[in-house]
Structures are given as C-alpha cells and as structure tokens.
Amino acid sequence: MTNQTEKVAEPTKVLFEGRYRKLVRDLPQTIFYCPSCKGRGCEKCEGFGKLTKDSVQELIARVAMPWLKARRNKFHGAGREDMDVRMLGSGRPFVFEAMKCKRPMIDLEELRAEINRRNEGRIELLDFKFCNRKRVVELKETRCPKDYRARVRFEEEVLPRDIDRALSSLVEQGRLTVLQTTPSRVAHRRANIERERWIEIIEYEANASDWLVTLRSAHGTYIKEAISGESGRTKPSLSELLGSPCVCVELDVLNILEAENPK
Numbered sequence: 001m002t003n004q005t006e007k008v009a010e011p012t013k014v015l016f017e018g019r020y021r022k023l024v025r026d027l028p029q030t031i032f033y034c035p036s037c038k039g040r041g042c043e044k045c046e047g048f049g050k051l052t053k054d055s056v057q058e059l060i061a062r063v064a065m066p067w068l069k070a071r072r073n074k075f076h077g078a079g080r081e082d083m084d085v086r087m088l089g090s091g092r093p094f095v096f097e098a099m100k101c102k103r104p105m106i107d108l109e110e111l112r113a114e115i116n117r118r119n120e121g122r123i124e125l126l127d128f129k130f131c132n133r134k135r136v137v138e139l140k141e142t143r144c145p146k147d148y149r150a151r152v153r154f155e156e157e158v159l160p161r162d163i164d165r166a167l168s169s170l171v172e173q174g175r176l177t178v179l180q181t182t183p184s185r186v187a188h189r190r191a192n193i194e195r196e197r198w199i200e201i202i203e204y205e206a207n208a209s210d211w212l213v214t215l216r217s218a219h220g221t222y223i224k225e226a227i228s229g230e231s232g233r234t235k236p237s238l239s240e241l242l243g244s245p246c247v248c249v250e251l252d253v254l255n256i257l258e259a260e261n262p263k
C-alpha cells in the first residue's frame, strides 16, 4: 500500500486570472511571432522567431513556469491594446493557462509580487486568483467601453482657437456614432466589414503643439483610425469633425469600464 500523500500527482493544468497594467510602449500582450516564419526562425527575424524579446505573457511566464514546473502556457486577454499603447487604470483582465504543471500548488500572491518586483516600471499585475476554463469564455464575451487618452497632432497648421471651439462643441454633443471599416493594418486577420461604434469626447487640453484628448468609446472601436479617419475607413473621424487632418501619436487606455451587456 502506498501512502496517499506519497503518490506522484499527474501533471495538471493550472489557470489563474488577474489584471495587468502596462506602463511602457514597447511591449506586446502576447508572444510576437515573426510573421514571415511564424516562429521557426528566418533571415528577417535573425533566427529569433519573434519580433520583440518580451511580452506581458512572457514576463509572467518567465517566473510562473518554473514555479509551476509547467511545460507550455497560453495567455487569454480581455481584448488587447496595440504594443505601443499603455494600459493604465485598474488594468486589463487576463487568464494565464499553464499546461502540464508538476507543481500546481503555488502561492499566487507571492508569484504576483515576484513578477512585479522583476518588472518594475514595465508591468504591474493585480488581483491574482485561481480560476477555471469558464473564465476564459467570459473574458472573450464581455464587451466593455473604454476610456482613452490620445495625443493628437494636426498635420497642417491650425489655429488653437478653432480647435478649442470645435473640440468644445464635440464635448457638448456627447455620444457620436461612427461607422468603421476594419483598419488596413488588421484587415489580414479580421473580416473586412463595416461596424457601427460610438465615441464621446470627454475633455481635452492643448499640450505643446499637440492636443491631449480624453475620450470614451464602444468596445471594439479602433481609436487611432477613429482619429485619423484612415482615408475614410472611419466616418466621421475626428479629423473630419474638426475639419483638419490629424493623427494619434500616442495612446493610453485609461480604464476599462463596466460591461455594456453583462451576461
């Protein structure tokens, strides 16, 4: 008879959830495989297989995987921001899934503290807890409006007084419906259809030669394109509404708000 406690546990799957804040503009959410070789390594990526050294996923995995003695992992985000967009506020929910863990019982709070300690100034992780597969589905189905702050730069000379007046009028108008065609930069991986979204200009201020615009938008709105218009792929765009072509040169997610249609 073997003692119950001496039995070697089968490698098991561990899922935990949390939220991440991303404080830098050079970090993708998940492993950024080279699009030419899909990770196998080629001339374009100098055999590396990836286009960035790190991602939120890898910064977590680098600590979590040896702790869990796990073989592989998956990262499930509640949506994602572009690599150059910071994720501020109370962070973005995610589930980290580790497969074939030989040591599944770890102290998640200690793990969280250790990842934060090793990545200070880059990412900050909040509220870890164990979860099950159902959370991944919930995360993917939840549709949340978001608050953003965009640094907007005009491509032609503008009179600050005119921009101030136009932005002030947009704040008063409240919710603006926009029609958005899939941006060309993601059209290769998303269906190219027109979607109705909304944006609300909340506040704004002049900052050096740019304008800092705080706005709220519907789940799934492409903000950079809603500002530039991308040659009419978003109608109307901020460029169109302000009567002068402008682009978003920096973007932060300030917060992810409560779901519009909680299940």
Ligand SMILES: [Zn+2]
Pocket: 034, 035, 036, 037, 038, 039, 040, 041, 042, 043, 044, 045, 046, 047, 049, 050
């Ligand atoms: Zn490659």
